[in-house]
Amino acid sequence: MEVKQHDAIEAAAEELPLVADEAVVTTVTAMDEQRHDEVADAVETLLDAHNEDDLLASGAWGPDPIDWRQVRDALDPSPDSTLATKLDSLQERDERPYPMLVEIRFDPDVAFEFAPGQYLTLRYDDVARPYSIASSPNDDDVALCVRHVPDGHLTPKLCQGIESDEEVEIRGPNGDFVLDEPSQRDMVFLATGTGAAPFYSMIHYTFEEGFDVVDGAEETSAGSQNARRSGDGHQRDVWLFLGSSWRDDIPYFDAFSALDEAHENFHFVPTCSRETYLSDWDGETAYVQHTLMKYLEDGVVPDDVGDSLASSADEEPVYDVDARIDPSNIEAYACGVSAMAYGLVDVAEAIGVPELHVHVEGFG
Structure with missing residues (x-):
């Protein structure tokens, strides 16, 4: 399966159609902490x-x-x-520099429509780069999530320089890393770092529009633990596995936690590999792919999945989630550094997610 690359997008950024000659920055918010x-x-x-x-x-x-x-x-x-x-x-x-992770919101001169998961190209100080849109299409303004890249041409300016009321130029939106049509399938999102940005848009839009509940006969496999009913519809489980080194490097951590509290069918599974160095973190700590394995239904892991993944599948989940994942009945979305994205493709194939329902975008 081909992994969509943001690097390839950069090369074509200048050719994208202009949506607005300029947009005005409304807020710049540090998302990480001085620690x-x-x-x-x-x-x-x-x-x-x-x-x-x-x-x-x-x-x-x-x-x-x-x-x-x-x-x-x-x-x-x-x-x-x-x-x-x-x-x-x-x-x-x-x-490391501070802030390392920021959310930039801006108000375009011309309103534009986009699908959750798409990206736009932002030009500031004569440098243009593509960024996934983090806001929902229902929001009044547009949000991007930006992480400082050492020696980067644009991210240091966006993380430590840009201010409210400044003007930027945007092009787009573009991209086909978007949601499937609503179906009976559960949804599993896997990301590292700012790969969470398009998922913030996708997940909020899913709940805003009620796409987490669909009509029709249930298509879950026999014996599946995931079948839920909500009124006259089937309630889909929506999972988000989000990994980083430190808790405050997970974009929108508090917002995703609040969404988890608000919706019984949304399951936020953050995993932080180094957070125990600084706090009493008692959440998951493994790589995203290995954390995913802990939350699969019993008996669905193939014998030839490999020792590392099989070992993870045998471990008890840290979070108390009253649901499990049936790989044959999900649509999977992955976004993050390319190594993770390619790794997710391998894991998805290994555990039996239909290729038609695996959507991956990589960068870096």
Whole structure:
């Protein structure tokens, strides 16, 4: 299966039709957090655990800023050890630019229609790049979710420079990474990082328009645990598996959590690989693909799925979700870095999702 590439989209960005000569930025909102104090606390905990009380009490240790060479000299981690990996992650987190993740909302001069999942190209300061639209078509303004890319030509300006009331140019919308027509199939969304942006649009639109409930005879397989009824319709389960290193690097974390509370058939499954370094995170921590395996129905994993995936399928889910996934009865959507996107194709094929119902878009 071909994975749609944002990189290929970039090359054609200049040729896209103009929707509006300009749009006015209404808000720029940091989506991640300044977490220096949490990093400093984590480092002090490590020093204390390794009996470096003298350093902590000497006055030579000071967390503003953290002297990472001093920390490494004191802890002396072995190369490639768990401690070395943890220190590298904490230092990277401490020294990264802020904000690293922003939502930019703007008001186009000319109203335009788009399908959830499509992208537009934004030009600012003579640089143009494509971004998936994060807002619902029902919203009054348009939202993009942007992550700072080191040495990027545009994202540093968007994350640390652009301000409200500035003007940008937009082209589009374009793209065919869109929702299937409403059906009896459950919906499974899998993303890493800003791959969540089109899903924020898709999922909100699904619930706004009532596409999570469809009429007609149920088509779930015999014995499926997923069949639900809502009035005269079939209520579809809508799943979102969203992965990142840190909790605050998951776009719209609070909004997705609120949606999970509001809809019994929406299941938000965030997974954060490094969050335990800074907090008492008790959620999932594995890669998105492996986390997905935990929530499949019993008995649906093929024998030849591979040891790694099979092992994940045998693990107990962290979240208490009263539903499970039947791969033969879902439409799957994946978006994120290309390695994850290609990996999702492999997983989808391995567990039996019909190719017709697998939709993937990759970038980076």
